[in-house]
Every structure is written in C-alpha cells, then in structure tokens.
Amino acid sequence: MHTDMSADLWKSAASVLDGNWAHDHMVPSRRLYPHQWSWDAAFIAIGLAYVNPTRAWRDLRSLFEAQWPDGRVPHIVFDPLTAEGDYFPGPAFWDVPAYGNRPARGSTGLVQPPMHAIAAWEVYRRAASHGARCAHEAGEQLKWLYPRLVAQQEYLTGRRDTGGRGLASIVHPWESGLDNSPSWDAAMSGVPADLGLLDRYRRRDLQVADAAHRPTDVDYARYLGLVINYRDGGYEDAGLAHRHAFLVECPSFNAILAAAELALVHIAAVVGADPMIHRRRARRITEAISTHLYDERTATFRSRDVRTGTLSPARCVSGLMPLLLPDLPREQAEAIMAEAASPRFGLPGTTGLPVPSYDRTAPGFDTLRYWRGPIWINVNWLLRRGMLVHGYRGEAEDLREAMVRLVHDSGHYEYFHPETGAGIGAPMFSWTAALSLDLLA
Template identity: 75%
Template sequence: MYAPAVSDLSAELWQSAARVLDLNWSGDHTVPSRRLYPHQWSWDAAFIAVGLAYVNPTRAWRDLRSLFEAQWPDGRVPHIVFDPDTAEDDYFPGPGVWNVPAYGRRRARSSTGLVQPPLHALAAWEVYRHASAHGAACVAEARTELAWLYPRLVAQQEYLAERRDAGGTGLAAIVHPWESGLDNSPAWDTVLDAVPADMSLLELHRRRDVAVTDAAQRPTDEDYARYIGLVLNYRDGGYSDTELAQRHPFAVECPGFNSILATAELALAQIAGVLGRTTDARRHRDRAREITAVVSRRLWDPDTRTFRARDARTGRLSPARCVSGLLPLMLPDLPAGQADAIMTEIRSERFGLPAPSADRTAPSFDTHRYWRGPIWINVNWLLRRGMQVHGHHGEAEELRRALLRLVHEHGHYEYFHPETGQGLGAPAFSWTAALCLDLLADRSAPAYAR
C-alpha cells in the first residue's frame, strides 16, 4: 500500500480511512455506507476513486468502470446504480419505483433516471496522476482505463450540454434536487414551494432513511413528498428531457453543478492530451471557457456579489446564499473580481472555514438537517481546489488542516455539526474517508491549461 510520509497522528487517520473504504467495498464497487446507502452513487464514486488512487488504484478504476457500465444510451450516467443482491425494501426509493427499462447489457430496473454532478473526469484524471507512485504496471493500467472511459465521459458531457439545456442558455439544468447532490439545500426552496407536497405519497412509498438514522438530520416528510412527486413526474414522462421548462415543475441552473461541468471539460482536456487527441483537448478547453462565461454572466447576482441558482422556468434567481454559490471558485477563467467576491463571502460571518452548507445567518439555517447547515467534507474539498487555483494557498492549507482535525476528532461521518463538529448522518462514510486520504497526501490541485 502506497502512503505519503505522515506524522503518527496522520498515520492513524490514514489507516482508519483505508479501513472504511475496505469495509464499504462490495466486490464490484464501493457503497457510500452499509446501512443508509447500500447501492452505488454517482458522484460518490468519483470522490471515492480520488481516495482509492492512493491505496488501491485498481479498485478506483473498477468503481468508475462499474458506474459507467450503467450509462444510458443517451449518455446520462444514473445517480444510483442498484445492486441486484440488495432487497427492494433496503433502500427507498428502490428499483421498482424508478422502473427504468433495460438498456445495453443492463437488465431492467438497474438504475435511476436522474444524474448527479459530473465529477468523474476529474476523478479519472486524479487516479491517473497518482499512478506513477504505484509502478509501471499501474501506469499501463491507467492508460488503458483512461482510453476506455474517455468516450463515455465525453458522452456524459454531451448529454448534459445538449439535452439538459432547458433554458437555452448554455447551462445544464437539474430536474430534481437530488441531481445537485445538495438535496434539501435552501437554494431550491423557492422553486419547490410551487411543487405540490402530496403527503399521501408517503403512505404509498414509506421512507427507509428515517428508520436507520435520526429524522432530525434528514430532509422533512414534506421535502420527501415533493421529491417523490418530481420522480414520478419525470418517470411518467419517460425520462424525456424535451421541453423540460414547459412540462416539468423543477428545472434549475445550479452554479455548483455547472462549475463541475466546466471543471470536467478541463480534466477531459488533460485526458485527451495523454491519449494524443490534441484537437479534442483544445475543444474541451474552449468548452470550459464557454461554460465559465455563462456561469459568470447568468448566475451572478451583482447586487449581492454572489452566485445563485436560477429557475430555468421563471428566470428568477434563488434568494438563498448556499455553498453551491461558492463552487465557481474552481474555475480558473472566472473573472478575478468574482473570485475575490467568493473569497470575501467565505471569510464573512455567513460561512467561514470549514464552510457550512448554507448561510449561518439565514433564518433557514439548521445545524443538524443535511444540506441546510452542516459541514460536508466533499464540497469543502472542492472549495480548497478553487482556493489553490486562484492562489489562496494559505487559506487552502488552513482549510485542509481544519477538515482533517474535524474527522480525526469526530470520525468518518457523512457530515458534521457546524458549531460543535459532532458527526452526523451515516458513520463510516466512504467519501469522507477517501477525501481524507487525499488531504493527508496534500497534493495540490493541478494548474489547468487555459
């Protein structure tokens, strides 16, 4: 097992993180947690691969490959790939609710019809970058895996850029809060207010999450009624993305999602370069600049100097300040004034480091409830990359140390109380463990070619 030189304290954290990833390995993929999330999740697989790059790169590639083996013919990568050995009732909403038709080598009901942030190109690039530390055979494996993944990663980007441009603006729209990865963020409140909350759906479809974890730390029943209603609407429309803004009640341009979309293009440019596809690399860099320009223009609120989600149906910006509005910092071509404004927001009383998932000063702030206040390791890891990209190395190091201290003191939890640091949600959570490995190794974010 490869590990960087670390202190005794860090070695203890390194070993515990590696044990979590071993515990959650299913033989084909890594689950986020055994009890609460017993299947494979899309952006979890990307974060997990980043950590596995240090301790088991073959498993990192297998995680990504198993996810993309479930890619739909239209290019979408499902947000959950269901484990056929897991019972329907062990997770809700399970395969029967989604009723996805068979495609390719996949049997019917093997996945959901939603997506999640396309972080996988960045993950693949990170696994490839670290391959040399494991020897020549690992480098050869990495090139083979990159060549297999590249066209599939491109198809994922094309699906999001073409089929999900609900507003005709050049940005991808999400059709469900789950697609953002930030499920119950206040960023969606104003859009969800217009979505009926049919509470009878929860009598037909019983929640599993509150049976295995504290309900006070999860989205509310009213949230879930709306979530299930949106799933059924999208499902009953055949998972079609045609005229989304006209026929589906939730179509939102998220600054975090689209920043990751642009970052994926930059990672694809690096991958294309390794594969000798010079023209493609140039095209990916151009595409990243185009997405960045639209994010900068369309999701920026000049009055408050913040990035906000925009409802593609009404054109209105969300009034909420959330961690998703900080993620454009990842973009190297973001105008300097906007990057500076994000750093000002991070330093303000509304956020601070590590950043909570929502504005600490807002009435909607909740220290326990999922994405409405708690600290999450994954979005702070993304913020740290953005700080490095824009030269804020001191604060990036401050954030790295704070995140490691949080996990060392409280455990590899899904998320953390923003004031006490108490671990919340699922214990032995895979992406927390995986990203601890990367933070311990302290590899700087790559300087992307512009």
C-alpha cells in the same frame, strides 16, 4: 500537522474504504446507502488512488457500465444483491426503460454532478507512483472511459440545457447532490407535495437515521412527485420546460461541469483526442456561469429557476463552487473569497471549522438538517481546490488542516455539526474517508 494524528487518520480512512467495498463497487455507507452513487464514486476514486487504484478504476467502470445510450450516468446504480426494501426509492419505483445492451442491474433516471473526469484524471496521474503495472492499467482504463465521459458531458450540455443559456439544468434536487439545500426552496415551493405518497411508500431512511437530520416529509413528497413526473414522461428531456415543475441551473453543478471539461483537456491529450474542444467548452460554461448565475447586487453566485428566470435568495455553499474555474473573472473569485471569509460561512481562521452548507446568519440555518447547515467534506474539498486554482495558498492550507482535524477528532461521518463539529448522519462514510486520504497525501 502532528504525524501521529495523520497516521491514525490514514489508517482509519483506509479501513472505512475496505469495509465499504461490495464485490465490484463501493457503497457510500453500509446501512443508509447500500448501492452505488454517482458523484460518491468520483470522490471515492480520488482517495482509492492512494491505497487501491485497481478498485478506483473498477468502481468508475461499474458506474459507467450503467450509462444510458443518451449519455446520462445514473445517480444510483442498484446492486442486484441488495433487497428492494433496503433503500427507498428502489429499482421498482424508478422503473427505468430497458435498452439494448443494458446490464443486469437497474438504475435511476437522474444524474449527479459530473465529477468523474476530474476523478479519472486524479487516479491516472497518481498511477505511475504505484509502478509500471499500475501505470499501464491506468492508460487502458482512461482510454475506455474517455468516450463515455465525453458522452456524459454532451448529454448534460445538450439535452439538459433547458434554459438555452449554455448551462445544464437539474430536474430534481437529488441531481445537485445537495438534496434539501435552501437553494431550491423558492423553486420547490411551486412543486406539489402529495403527502398521500408517503402513506403508500415507506421512507427507509427514517428507519436507519434520525428524522431531525434528514429532509422532511414535505420534501420527500415533492421528491417523489418529481420522480413520478419525469418517469411517466419516459425520462425524456425534450419539452421539460413545459411539463416539469422543477428546473434549476445550479452554480455548483455547472462549475463541476466546466471543471470536468478542463480535466478532459488533459485526458484527451493522453488518449490522442483533440483537447481544444474541451478547452472551448470549459470557457463557454464558465462564461455562462459568470453571466447568468452571478448576482451583482450581493456579489454572490446563486441558482437560477429556469421556469421563472429568478435567482434564488439563499446564500449556500454551492455559490462558492465557481472558484474551481481558472477563467472566472478576478473580481468574482475575490467575491467568493470574501463571502467564504464573512460571518455567513466563516473560514477556519474565525471558526476553526470548515465552511457550513448554508449561511450561518440566515434565520433558517439548521445545525442538524443535512444540507441546511451541517459541514460536508466534499464541498470543502472542492472549495480548497478552487482556492489553490486561484492562488489562495494560505487559506487553502488552513481549510485542509481544519478538515483533517475535524475528521480525526469526530470520525468519518457523512456530515458534521457546524458549531460543535460532532459527527452526524452515517458513520464510516466513504467519501469522507477517501477525501481525507487525499488531504493527507
């Protein structure tokens, strides 16, 4: 790849991360997302590992300082220095229960995909290249994080196994990180949409972003209704199957959950804990994904609605994520590669672009609306990682080059138009910048 292009991109990525640092954490973007988000912090740490490892650890630590006693790591940790009105729904709406050693800042009661063990391991293994002081810091931080990462995994594999199949359920589309993905359409159609809620609360996102690029009002009414139901039950998970309208097993969330156990195998070995526990858990989750989320008929992975037991009809980028797992049966890995190369997703060999978030050939494919078509760098980064795990080196390199070219030409946007490559959503978006650094390194 052209060295000027790489140098330009490296510089602009590092400056986005400098600009988005907020005293002890990184914001995903200044205007649209002025707090700390959970899986963003993990992707961001992976990039900070190259330019500022101390900040990578600080960011992860700020997030885990807000971990709940039951092990859940909140999907947003609110910055007390940011006004309530700067993001909706803010801390007052979430109204999370107080607990003993809770830090001053508020959080939500939802989670996001547990990318953090993967990130912590990536930051740790790069630390030595920054010198002895960084290596020492990395060892100390990893020791602090390990029990917290284990508690996070145990919360998800324990209390969140609402279907009893050895998979974690998400209780809200926001937990997937793929908010309005068509993967949830079938399950969300049964969730009441009280549009009156939107008269009472104002959508802050529509004041700072284009409505055509964001989830719809009906989506938001359902999102708020689900939060209210979970909140009013004290964010308790017991018995959710009988009292919550949305419970879904997502192949992407669960693939990340299993990949996190594999990262914990390495981390446990460094901190003097037993790695075997994590290896066994990774194998169990992989088996559950492979057995329960794979549709033999179409040879694709789908999300499963826990309440009805049915697989979603939508073919989404989340179905490509189990490629992250080394123990996936060979024919399923091959099926993912075939799906990724098909006209539905079109690997860069055919389109010159990274894969979109949804099947290009589906009637509902929407080039602008968030997770219903646009290209996102984080899921493409995960797909490339999966290709490397399964030895698809040529495809991984093509995908890497397509991501680097796209971000270089269009900027560090939140997401990208899947036909023209134009940047959409928030500019100067942290994880796009952070993962670009990793792709260039």
